Amino acid sequence: MAVTKIWRIKGRADKVISYASNIEKTSFSDSDRQALADVIEYAANEDKTERRIFVSAINCSPAFAKDQFDTVKKRFRKEDGTVAFHAYQSFAPGEATPELAHEIGVALAKELWGDRFQVLIATHLNTGCLHNHMVINSISFKDGRRFHSTAASYRQLKETSDRLCREHGLSIVEEPKGRGKSYNHYQMEAAGMPTRYNAAKKALDDAIERSCNMQELRANLRSMGYQFSFAPNRKYWTITLPGWKKPIRTYRLGEEYSREAIEQRVFSNGSEARTLRIKEGYKNAPQYTLRRRVDKIMGRTGLEKLYLRYCYELGYLPRYRQNTSKVHSLLKDELLRCDMYSAEAKLLSREKITNREQLAGHRQKLEARIESLEESRYHLRLTAKRKIPEEEKILCKSRIADISRELKELRHKLKLTKDIEARSPAMEEKLKEIEKEQHKEVQR
Template identity: 45%
Template sequence: MAVCEIWDVKGRLDHPIDYAENPEKTANPKYTDADLQAMGDVMKYATNGDKTERQFFVTGVNCDPATARDEMMIAKAQWNDQSEIVCYHGFQSFKAGEVTPEQAHEVGVKLAEKMWGGRFQVIVATHLNTECLHNHFVVNSVSYVDGKHYHDNKKNLRLLRQRSDELCREYSLSVIEHPSGRKKPYVLYQAEKNGLPTRDSVARQAVDEAISKSFTLKDFDRQLAEMGYCINFDPNRKYWTIIGKGWQRPKRLYKLGDDYTNERITERIRENSYAVKFQSFSKEQPQVRVIKVKGTLKATKKIGGLRGLYLHYCYKLGILPKKKQQNYARLHYLLKDDLMKMDAITNEARLLCRCHIDTAEQLLSYKDSLESEMQELTEQRKGLYSQSRKSVGEEKEAVKARLSEITERMETLRKEVRLCDGVLARSDTLKEKLQTIRADEKEQKGKELMKHEHRRRSGRANRKDELGGI
C-alpha cells in the first residue's frame, strides 16, 4: 500500500540554509536568495544522510544528486523561467514492514522515471528513519527539454497515484482498493499523531469490544447499542454503516481499516468459540500497602466553582486520575465530542488550579492583570527598539537580550489570556453537559433497577405452589 502526494515549493523559508559554495556559476537574476534557499532546503531535507543511511538510497533522474540544484537552476536560466514555484516536493509512503529499503528505492526510481523521466530533473531519496519507509521526490518545476512547466493538478495527481499502484501490483505490494479521495483534516491528523482519541479510533475500540463479546451479528448489534452506536446491516447496501449518538451522518465501517469490512467483521465473529473457557476462581492478589493517616476528612473543604467543574469533567473524560486505563468506547456521547479537546481542557484546568480560580470574577480579574502586564511590556519594547538602533557593542547586546526576555514573557502571557478566554467560553457548556450526563445516568440506573426487580419477582413466581406440593 503506497500513499502519494505532491505540493509546490515557493521562494520563502523560515529557516534558510547555506546553499552552494559558488552560486555565481548558476545564478539567475530572476531568482532571489530565498528562491535558491527554498530549493536547497527541500533537497537537503530529502537527501538527509541521517534518514537515507549516508545517502546510499539517493538517485538522480536526468541529473547528478551531488549537483542537482545547480543543474536545475541552469535549466531555469536556459529557458528564462520566472515562475515563483522553484520546484515540487512529493512523497510515496509504503505500509509498515511491507518493503525493504532496496525495494522501496527501486519502486521510487521507476515511478520517477515513468512520471517525469522524459522531461524533468528529479531527485529520489528513500527515508529509513520511520516505521513506514517512504520516498521523497524533488522535481524541477521547469522541463530541461522544452522549458514548459509541470502542473500540479488533480489530473497529474491521479496519474501519479495510478502509476504508483501499477508498480505496487508489479512488486506484489498491497494497494488501497477504496481510496477516499479526500485528504484527512489537519486537526484529525494532528490528534492521531499526538495519540489523542478521535471519533474513528473510539469507534474502532467499540467495534473491537463488540466483536470480542459476540457470537452472531445480532449479538454484535446489541453490544454496539449498549455503547451508543447503531449499525446498519441492510442487504440492499453494499457497505455496512455505523452511527454514534450525536453524529450527523453514518460512517462506512470499511473506512475504519482493513479489519472492518463486511467480510472481515463476519469472519472475526465466527472465530469466537461457544466453548466454555475455564479459569481459576481466584487470582493471586497483589499486596496492598496500607497507610494510616491521623485525623478526619469530614472537615475537609470540597473544591467547587470553576476548579471543581473542570476537575470533575477531567475525571469523567478519563484524564484523572493519571495512568487510568479509560474505555473511551463506553463514554457518554457528549463526552466523546470533547476527546480531541483533551489537551485544551487539561491546560485550562491546570490554569485554574495553579491560580486557585473558582469564580468568573476571579478569572476576569486575572485576565485583566495579564493584559495590563502585556501593555506595559509593549511600551517597554517600543523604547528598547529605539534604544537598540542607537546603541552599539555590549550595550546593544544587552538591549537585545532584554528584548528577547520581553518577547518570551509576552508569548507566555498571550497563552494565558487564550486559556482564560477558553474557560469563559467553555465553562457553561461543560456545566450543561454534566447535568445532562447525570440525568441520563440516573435514568439508566432506574431502568436497571426495574429490570433486576422484574427478574427477582419472575424467579419467585409459583414458589408457593411448589412448596405446597412438596
C-alpha cells in the same frame, strides 16, 4: 511492487531531509536555494548510490544540477515559491537489480518530464528495497512555466511507473490499501492515549457482544449515545461519536469492522449475548464506606469544582485509576482533551477563580497585559533597527526575547480562559445528564 510518491520542496526542506538522511552529514539553511541544494545533495548522496554510479540527469549535469536549476529560475525571473519537486519510486525487496531500477527511473523521468524540465535521478541502494529519487526543477527550461503536481499528474506518474515495471517483469500494487492512519493518530495509539477511532471500536465491540441481530445492535449503540448509518443499501456503514459531527466509516477501524464482518459477528452470537445483557441490567449499585476522591471534589465550589469533577468522571483524577472503558458514553469524545482540561483546572485553582465574573475579569487583565507588552516590544524592535551602540542593541534584543517568552505564556493562559468560558456550560449539562442516569440506576 513499485510504489510512487511526489511532493513539493518549498522553503526549508529539513523536516523531510532530516527524517531520511544522516543529520551529522547534512546542514540546513533558511534560504530557498539551500533547500534546493539539500534535496539534490540528499538524492545524490554517495553513501547511498555507490559513489554516484547510479546518478543520472536529464537536461542538466548531475554535478551542477543545483546551479543549472537556479539559472533557469533567474532567466524567467521566478526564483520564489516552490523550488523543486521530489518524486519517489520504490521496488519490492529482491525484485530488481540496481542497474534495472536506475534504468526504469531514467525512463520514467524522460517520458513524463524530459521534454520540458530538468531532472536529477538517483537510485539508492542503502535500504532493504531499491528506490529512485527524482528531483524536478519547478520551472520549465522550455517556456518558463511552473510544474504543477495534481491528482491527474500523480495518476499519470503511477500508471507510467506500473507500465514500465510490467514491461521489465516486475510486480506492481494491484489493489492499493488506500489512506492509512495519520501520523498523529499513530503516535496517540502508540502512547496508549484514547482516540475517537479506538473509542468507536470499543463501543462497537461492546454493542456487538450483546447483540444477536442488527435491531439489537442499533438499540445498544443508541443507548450508548452513538449515531450510526447501517442502511442495507449504503456502500459504507458509518458511526458517529457522541458530541462529534464527523462520522467514521467503520471499515477504517479495521478488517473486523467492515459491513460484512460486523454482520457476521452479530449473527454468530448465540443466546449468551442476551444473557449477558440481562445480567448487566441487574448489577447492584456500588456501596462506598470510605471517603472517596469525588467527595473531596464536591467540597469545592464554582468552576474549580466543575472542572475537578469533570476530570474525575473522565478517569483523569486520580491518574492511577484511569480506565477509559468505564467512562460514560457522553464523555468518550472528551478523552482526547484530558490534558487541556487538567491545565484549565490548575489555572482556576492557581488564580482562585470560582465564578464566571472572576473569569471574565481575569481574561480582561490578560488581554490588557498582552496589549501592553506587544506595544513595548514594537517600540523595542524599532529601537533595535536604529543606529545605536552595539551594547544597547544587545539589551534591546534581550528584552524583546524576554517579552516574547512572557507573551507566549500569557497567550496560552488567555486561550485556556476563553476555552473555559466556551466549554463550561456544556460540561455542566453533561454532568447533569450523568447524575440523572446514576440516580435512576440507584433507584432500580
